[in-house]
Every structure is written in C-alpha cells, then in structure tokens.
Amino acid sequence: MLEICMLASGSSGNAVYVATEKTKLLVDAGLSGKRLAAALTEIGAEPTALQALLISHDHNDHIYGAGVMSRRYRLPLYATEPTWKAAKNRLGKIAAEHCRRLPLCGRLVIGDLLVETFPVPHDAAGPVGFIFRSGKQAAALVTDLGYVTPYILDRLQQLDCIILEANHDEEMLMNGSYPWPLKQRIKGNTGHLSNTLAAEYLRKILTPKTKYVILAHLSEQNNLPQLAYDTVCNRLEASGHLPGKQFSVQVARRHTPSCYLRLV
Numbered sequence: 003m004l005e006i007c008m009l010a011s012g013s014s015g016n017a018v019y020v021a022t023e024k025t026k027l028l029v030d031a032g033l034s035g036k037r038l039a040a041a042l043t044e045i046g047a048e049p050t051a052l053q054a055l056l057i058s059h060d061h062n063d064h065i066y067g068a069g070v071m072s073r074r075y076r077l078p079l080y081a082t083e084p085t086w087k088a089a090k091n092r093l094g095k096i097a098a099e100h101c102r103r104l105p106l107c108g109r110l111v112i113g114d115l116l117v118e119t120f121p122v123p124h125d126a127a128g129p130v131g132f133i134f135r136s137g138k139q140a141a142a143l144v145t146d147l148g149y150v151t152p153y154i155l156d157r158l159q160q161l162d163c164i165i166l167e168a169n170h171d172e173e174m175l176m177n178g179s180y181p182w183p184l185k186q187r188i189k190g191n192t193g194h195l196s197n198t199l200a201a202e203y204l205r206k207i208l209t210p211k212t213k214y215v216i217l218a219h220l221s222e223q224n225n226l227p228q229l230a231y232d233t234v235c236n237r238l239e240a241s242g243h244l245p246g247k248q249f250s251v252q253v254a255r256r257h258t259p260s261c262y263l264r265l266v
C-alpha cells in the first residue's frame with residue numbers, strides 16, 4: 003500500500019504526504035510548521051506520527067517550514083549534501099542525529115518504503131526528484147525542473163503514479179507581467195516545465211501500468227488549473243492516450259490538500 007497526498011503545491015509552498023502501513027513521510031516543507039500540521043490533520047494524518055522529512059532542494063517554497071518541523075516533531079531531515087550547504091542558515095539548528103544525507107542519485111530504505119533519488123536540472127544546489135516504492139506500488143514526484151533528461155524518462159517508466167510539474171502556460175508567461183530575466187529563468191533549461199512540455203514528456207512516460215497523473219507546482223500568475231488540465235489531456239489524446247479511461251489526470255491544489263491517492 004502506498005498513500006500519497008499533495009498538501010500544498012506551487013511557488014507559495016510545497017509539501018507531499020507519502021505513507022505506507024508502517025512508514026509516514028513528509029516530502030518538502032515549504033509552508034509554516036503550523037500550516038503543515040493543520041494540513042496533515044485535515045487529511046487524518048497525525049504530524050506526530052511522521053518518521054522523516056525529505057527535501058528535494060533548497061528553494062524556500064520547499065524548505066520554509068523544514069527546520070521547525072524537524073525540531074517540533076523530532077524528525078530526521080534528509081537532504082543532499084549541496085542542499086544542506088545551501089539551506090543551512092535558513093533551516094536553523096537541526097539536531098546532529100537528525101541531519102541525514104540523501105544521495106543525488108541512489109536509494110535508501112526508510113521503514114518499509116524504498117526511496118530512490120535522481121538529479122533534476124533546476125537552478126538550485128543538488129536538486130533531486132523521487133520515486134517511492136512499497137510492495138508492487140510505485141510513485142514518482144518530479145517538480146522544479148527545466149526539462150526531463152533521458153535518464154529521468156527512463157527512470158519514470160512502469161510506475162503507477164506520476165506527479166509531474168506543469169508550471170506555466172507559455173503564452174501566459176510571455177504575455178504576463180514578470181520581468182524579462184525572470185521569464186527567461188522560468189523558461190530555461192534549469193527553470194520549470196510548461197504545460198506543453200509536461201504533456202510531451204508524459205507521452206513518453208505513460209505505460210499501461212500508470213493509472214494516476216498529478217499535475218503539480220502550477221504558477222499562480224502564469225497558469226490556470228483548467229488550462230493545465232486541458233492542455234495536457236488534449237495533447238495526450240492527440241497522441242492516442244485516453245485520459246479519464248486509461249488513467250486519471252488530477253491537478254494539485256495550491257493551498258489546500260488534494261489528490262489523495264491510495265495505491266494498493
């Protein structure tokens with residue numbers, strides 16, 4: 003059994019709850035400790051039952067409440083070496099026994115959950131994506147990346163659930179009010195995935211095993227949930243996939259828990 007719930011998603015803060023029968027994790031903690039605890043309680047998961055906190059990279063929308071959560075709930079905090087270095091001052095004091103290293107590309111076992119990591123192209127220090135495996139179930143969490151490398155494409159085959167970034171609509175971004183350098187950063191190879199790029203990569207990732215797609219980390223300024231959904235589904239349909247029949251497509255909400263999945 004593998005449970006997944008998006009607690010919050012987007013540049014205002016990211017957090018994902020991942021659980022098995024025995025193991026309960028928080029992945030990213032980009033909200034205040036108070037809001038994270040409230041979101042966990044809202045989905046019936048006790049913050050005190052968490053066993054670990056994993057961090058994908060050091061941007062504030064992923065680490066804002068990480069130090070507080072680690073201290074308040076005595077959580078081992080897992081991050082890559084470059085993330086530790088970059089985030090150190092912003093995390094506050096973390097107990098030595100709670101400072102754990104995530105491999106940039108590797109695997110570790112936490113309780114009955116296998117966690118695999120791989121590097122993603124993003125303008126942070128040592129950012130990673132995740133695959134979580136429990137029994138026969140497997141889910142990937144891949145947000146904050148400028149493009150999907152062939153290696154990542156390969157790793158995402160044959161999974162039950164794909165959580166992929168659909169950050170922006172290209173037209174909304176280019177016509178929007180962001181300053182030019184920021185537009186270039188978002189569009190760039192170490193920025194964020196657009197809706198159309200997400201669709202292009204999903205075409206290459208989807209296999210009959212994949213039953214759930216979650217579109218995540220939508221931009222508040224440069225995207226709309228319906229637009230992301232329609233763009234991705236229309237493009238997948240055009241290439242012979244059947245969203246809604248072969249697999250479901252959901253869009254993660256920005257501020258409140260959504261996309262609760264129980265894979266058995």
Ligand SMILES: [Zn+2]
Pocket residue numbers: 012013016061063064146219
């Ligand atoms: Zn982010």
Ligand SMILES: [Zn+2]
Pocket residue numbers: 059061124126146
């Ligand atoms: Zn980021």
